[in-house]
Amino acid sequence: IAQALAASINDPETASVEVAGGYLNFFLNRTNFARDTLAAIDGQFGHANIGEGRVICIDYSSINIAKRFHIGHLSTTMIGHALKRIFDALGYRTVGINHLGDWGTQFGKMICAYKRWGDAAQIEAGGIDAMTALYVRFHDEAERDPSLEDEGRAWFKKIEDGDPEALAIFDWFKDITLKDAKRVYDKLGVTFDHYTGESFYNDKMGRVIDELTEKGLLIESDGARVVDLEADGMPPCLILKRDGATLYATRDIAAALYRKDTFDFFKCLYVVAYHQDLHFRQWFRVVDKMGYPWAKDLVHVSYGMVSYEGQALSTRKGHVIYLDDLLDRSVEKALAIIEEKSPDLPDKEAVARQVGIGAIVYTALYANRIKDIDFWWDRALNFDGETGPYVQYAHARCCSLLRKAADAGVRPADADSFAALCDDEAQETLRLLSRFPEIVREAADRYEPSMITRHITRIAQAYNKYYYEHRILDDDAAASAARARLTEAVRDTLKRGLWLVGIDAPERM
RNA sequence: GCGCCCGUAGCUCAGCUGGAUAGAGUGUUUGACUACGAAUCAAAAGGUCACAGGUUCGAAUCCUGUCGGGCGCGCCA
Numbered sequence: 113i114a115q116a117l118a119a120s121i122n123d124p125e126t127a128s129v130e131v132a133g134g135y136l137n138f139f140l141n142r143t144n145f146a147r148d149t150l151a152a153i154d155g156q157f158g159h160a161n162i163g164e165g166r167v168i169c170i171d172y173s174s175i176n177i178a179k180r181f182h183i184g185h186l187s188t189t190m191i192g193h194a195l196k197r198i199f200d201a202l203g204y205r206t207v208g209i210n211h212l213g214d215w216g217t218q219f220g221k222m223i224c225a226y227k228r229w230g231d232a233a234q235i236e237a238g239g240i241d242a243m244t245a246l247y248v249r250f251h252d253e254a255e256r257d258p259s260l261e262d263e264g265r266a267w268f269k270k271i272e273d274g275d276p277e278a279l280a281i282f283d284w285f286k287d288i289t290l291k292d293a294k295r296v297y298d299k300l301g302v303t304f305d306h307y308t309g310e311s312f313y314n315d316k317m318g319r320v321i322d323e324l325t326e327k328g329l330l331i332e333s334d335g336a337r338v339v340d341l342e343a344d345g346m347p348p349c350l351i352l353k354r355d356g357a358t359l360y361a362t363r364d365i366a367a368a369l370y371r372k373d374t375f376d377f378f379k380c381l382y383v384v385a386y387h388q389d390l391h392f393r394q395w396f397r398v399v400d401k402m403g404y405p406w407a408k409d410l411v412h413v414s415y416g417m418v419s420y421e422g423q424a425l426s427t428r429k430g431h432v433i434y435l436d437d438l439l440d441r442s443v444e445k446a447l448a449i450i451e452e453k454s455p456d457l458p459d460k461e462a463v464a465r466q467v468g469i470g471a472i473v474y475t476a477l478y479a480n481r482i483k484d485i486d487f488w489w490d491r492a493l494n495f496d497g498e499t500g501p502y503v504q505y506a507h508a509r510c511c512s513l514l515r516k517a518a519d520a521g522v523r524p525a526d527a528d529s530f531a532a533l534c535d536d537e538a539q540e541t542l543r544l545l546s547r548f549p550e551i552v553r554e555a556a557d558r559y560e561p562s563m564i565t566r567h568i569t570r571i572a573q574a575y576n577k578y579y580y581e582h583r584i585l586d587d588d589a590a591a592s593a594a595r596a597r598l599t600e601a602v603r604d605t606l607k608r609g610l611w612l613v614g615i616d617a618p619e620r621m
Numbered sequence: 622g623c624g625c626c627c628g629u630a631g632c633u634c635a636g637c638u639g640g641a642u643a644g645a646g647u648g649u650u651u652g653a654c655u656a657c658g659a660a661u662c663a664a665a666a667g668g669u670c671a672c673a674g675g676u677u678c679g680a681a682u683c684c685u686g687u688c689g690g691g692c693g694c695g696c697c698a
Contacts, residue, residue, distance in 0.1 A: 351697045
């Protein structure tokens with residue numbers, strides 16, 4: 113059968129068909145493959161319009177007030193940011209939402225601690241660290257004096273009731289936290305369209321309670337109000353506490369209703385660690401039971417837990433790496449390498465920031481998101497092998513070659529004969545380039561930015577190998593133009609891929 | 622106890638809807654900078670794909686069970 117099929121295939125793009133056991137091997141016309149692949153590549157490579165007219169809401173980063181940005185926040189922040197860029201590239205309209213954790217009893221405790229042991233000057237000077245110190249102290253003191261817990265709850269009640277003093281302190285804490293976070297976001301190049309946190313939905317809970325009641329879904333259980341999910345094999349979803357206060361799930365449902373009304377999303381993504389899996393399955397099901405068919409468009413994009421040298425992160429115990437420190441050390445190391453290898457580089461500090469931060473971001477988006485990450489300093493600060501700097505280096509090398517080509521009067525745009533790109537190394541590079549748009553779509557389908565990170569790494573590897581095996585610029589003008597055109601396509605694709613996962617691509621490093 | 626997820630080379634990970642000799646990086650050993658950038662490239666060594674069954678012409682991949690690990694399971698978020 114294979115032989116009969118092989119004999120019957122007559123396609124101009126297929127150079128030959130060979131039978132190998134039960135397989136048919138198709139060999140493409142290498143010159144045409146090079147020509148067609150390169151014709152499709154420009155600075156927007158991978159762009160599509162499949163998402164036109166569709167909105168994707170992405171809930172990511174979602175930091176808590178009064179907590180400093182640490183490595184545990186990196187996955188949600190960078191996965192969400194990358195997904196935003198990926199869906200943008202596919203023509204969707206994306207709405208990035210930082211769903212701030214700015215509601216709950218812990219903020220009453222913060223205010224309680226501040227009133228007892230803090231003062232304004234100390235907070236202004238110490239910023240978020242001073243707030244963390246108060247938080248830690250509250251827990252220490254509350255162990256000895258449990259009445260503090262009640263005092264904390266009372267302060268939270270004041271926030272809920274709109275007490276001016278409580279609100280003023282709380283807004284002030286929020287402001288300090290956001291300023292600190294925004295500094296980190298600026299370093300990472302991460303942006304949001306909205307900072308609507310949990311408190312934003314405080315006046316939008318009534319609708320959830322009313323609808324659940326009307327639809328007969330809300331039942332009393334041990335004094336609380338819940339939606340029973342036994343038929344779905346899940347524990348009940350808690351909607352109202354015994355004292356009538358709302359819960360996490362209530363606010364998430366209120367936020368989902370609001371987002372559907374406001375944005376009419378095609379999908380609403382929640383980039384949250386997998387330990388909240390049950391929570392999302394529960395309230396997604398509640399929305400479904402409320403009769404909303406778009407419940408199926410709510411997606412928990414879960415990712416693995418972060419630990420530090422084998423132990424769980426803990427702000428309270430001080431077992432934590434702050435992102436500021438990590439980024440600073442990475443940039444510092446990048447600068448040291450630049451001083452050693454490229455002492456004459458202009459804008460050394462700026463490039464060191466691009467490389468140092470790129471290394472951290474790359475690592476966050478390298479493995480499948482479900483993998484747990486155990487942080488080790490030496491691993492995080494490695495710039496060799498499959499790393500951000502490796503891909504950036506390949507990109508910078510392409511830029512360098514293209515500068516040299518321009519000096520020699522070789523223009524990639526003049527390439528019109530591609531016979532020079534028929535060798536195995538060039539063809540492997542071209543094959544990987546040609547798959548890039550498909551990889552971008554798959555990364556979107558699977559909500560998996562690491563697919564892009566890994567693919568651009570393979571392109572960089574293939575090109576580096578090609579570079580060592582073949583001279584790009586030589587006396588043959590036509591061949592040089594073709595190889596320069598391949599170099600340009602690699603440069604554009606690496607830059608594009610790096611951009612999609614949130615990493616800068618310096619032209620020199 | 623129940624539920625979700627994970628288990629592939631010493632380490633960190635790829636391996637998509639089952640298909641040809643399971644691949645990278647790192648670490649170890651070794652080689653390559655007087656031609657375009659050595660943050661690079663090349664070579665060697667390194668795997669009972671946790672284990673046991675099953676389905677199939679064919680299983681790392683699908684099904685069942687066992688073991689090991691992470692996480693979760695009502696008034697926190």
